[in-house]
Amino acid sequence: MNISPELRKRVDNKIAELDSMAGMLPCIACIHNRDLELEYLSPLGQKQLGHTLEQLKAMGHDYHHLFFETEEADFVPKVVALLKSKDVSQRVSYFQRVKFYHENEWVWHATTSQILMQDDDGEVLLFITFSVPIDPKHHLTSKVTRLLEENIFLRKNYGKFAALGRREKEVLQLIATGKSNQEVAGELFISAATVETHRRNIKQKLDAGSLFDLMEYARAFDLV
Missing domain, CATH: 3.30.450.20 (PAS domain)
Known part of the structure; x- marks a missing residue:
């Protein structure tokens, strides 16, 4: 200075x-x-x-x-x-x-x-x-840490998530709860093949390589 x-x-x-x-x-x-x-x-x-x-x-x-x-x-x-x-x-x-x-x-x-x-x-x-x-031994620390890390994830990946369409977000929400393509198709009144197409597009847009990655997006953006 x-x-x-x-x-x-x-x-x-x-x-x-x-x-x-x-x-x-x-x-x-x-x-x-x-x-x-x-x-x-x-x-x-x-x-x-x-x-x-x-x-x-x-x-x-x-x-x-x-x-x-x-x-x-x-x-x-x-x-x-x-x-x-x-x-x-x-x-x-x-x-x-x-x-x-x-x-x-x-x-x-x-x-x-x-x-x-x-x-x-x-x-x-x-x-x-x-x-x-923040005391790592406190019983609330793990919860606070998880929320802070989710917030970091949200800010870093908001642009990717915003690229998803409405239907893709609906499919992501159901996939993240563990539903199969057939179950998602039944709830959304679409074919299982269409669900698979949505799943593939979602993974590509989010650069997600696994179900865990999809679940992380769903949690961070309050879909589950």
Whole structure:
């Protein structure tokens, strides 16, 4: 972030304020500047990522791609919209996946971001983010994770699903419940051969190779 030395000092003082109490926070605290560059990460966050703040800052924007699932994330547009709004009272909440140090699996986090500091002209300088990992041992975690993953699947594949016609969606719905071509034909008053044609076209449009793939579409788009 290219700012004057005087403004840089004010930014550093603001970050120091948070750092002085970061150890008392029951969450991970993170500060980015308006260019989405990392300025601060609380000790808990550094421990989970297995790197010091200096090491993480040296990574530049690669930091985001190494530790966060950015390809499937919807939080980036939300944060960008927050910064454009310049509204310090506005908050955005979202879920994001983070990869901890020496861990192979992504960990879901509940996260909230808010503008932390502006310059004298009202331009955003810093925004702060608080994140809490979702406890994998909680009995609701598996359900929450499934819903979040279905939402990711829905956003990635909406275009494919939208290409299906009304009749194809009806056939998909019945197939996903385990009905045979004959049973689907009986319910829709069409021939089994027509059902097979619909099934073939559906699999081609959705790039689905198995019944499981079809069922995943049906669940994500509320057909079953």
